[in-house]
Amino acid sequence: MTSHGASNERLRAAITGSGSSFTDVGEAVGVDRKTVERWVGAGRVPHHRHRVALAQLLGEDDVFLWPQTATSQRSESASQAEFVALYPNRGSVSIDTWASLIDGATEAIDVLAFAGSFLHDAIPEFDERLIAAARRGVQVRLLFGDHEGDAVARRGEEEGIGDLLSARCRLTWNYLQGILPAPGVTARKHNATLYASVFRFDETLLANPHTYGAAASHSPVLHLRRLPGGRLFTTYMKSFDRTWDGATDVSAG
Structure with a gap:
């Protein structure tokens, strides 16, 4: 050129x-x-x-x-093609979809949220599914909020739930104690302002944008599939990686 x-x-x-x-x-x-x-x-x-x-x-x-x-036409077209579906809220994503994405992953599972309580509450055998994924060679990275951090406290205030979000984060870390020793699983605590929760399964990514004053569960979810030349998947994964780089390692061993 x-x-x-x-x-x-x-x-x-x-x-x-x-x-x-x-x-x-x-x-x-x-x-x-x-x-x-x-x-x-x-x-x-x-x-x-x-x-x-x-x-x-x-x-x-x-x-x-x-x-x-x-502004190349090809890049815009590729990014549009990455967009698979829009769910009006997180509850609109079926439990079967979450489970199949975890069970079908062969390379990478990345999770970024504050507490992500629904993962343990709604997905059957969530911990066991992650451990099974790690055993088959999937790199599992878990990135949840520091329950003692300023970011979690501020988000709880914005949602009008006070210390409840901090309590949920603490509970999430308690749940994860059974997962952390598994080879292939790494976890970090973040103290970052999140503009979206990110759930990546190989080339598929679910992005749950955060809305000021509303719980993430009430906000829409973007279903994306990475394509060469597209920008949506990459944009959200760069957000994950930046948060990961600034977080504290709490992996066992």
């Missing part, structure tokens, strides 16, 4: 930060070193398939690396 003149310092920093060389990157995405040098030094924008492959390799969003592609 055509050169934009200025060097791409975001791409340079991402490559450097990954510990890779231009040659390493080129081999990973199927081009030679000189092509990668032009992408960085001359600001050339790679073809779509190379952008997607390179962004995934570096763990970055392709729009961050190449902002000029943000």
Whole structure:
């Protein structure tokens, strides 16, 4: 694609930060070193398939690396295609759907919420299902609120339930004591402002946006399926990863 003149310092920093060389990157995405040098030094924008492959390799969003592609018709189309369904509230997602997503995962299960009480209350054998997933090689990451943290207290006040949310978070961590020793399960406590709860099962993600003054269970749920070039799945997973990075590890052992 055509050169934009200025060097791409975001791409340079991402490559450097990954510990890779231009040659390493080129081999990973199927081009030679000189092509990668032009992408960085001359600001050339790679073809779509190379952008997607390179962004995934570096763990970055392709729009961050190449902002000029943000309005590309193909990217917009891919993001729209990622959208599978809209549930008017969390209760509209059937228990069978939750259970099948857990049982069907083969690579990753990521959960981000404050308390997520419904997981233990409504999904049969939730703990056992997670342990079974970990045993078959699924990476399970659990990220729940610190019941002593400011974020949980503030959210409880906003919902008008006072200390109840803190109590729910404490109960969640009590429930999890039986899961934490399982190999393949890691857990962290966060003290972050959550704009959405995130539930990821391989390439499927359920995002439950938070509404000021209302419980998360009363807010809609977006059902997403990751597609190459799409942005919705990646946007929510970047939120998960940022929260994870700033959280406190409480995994057993």
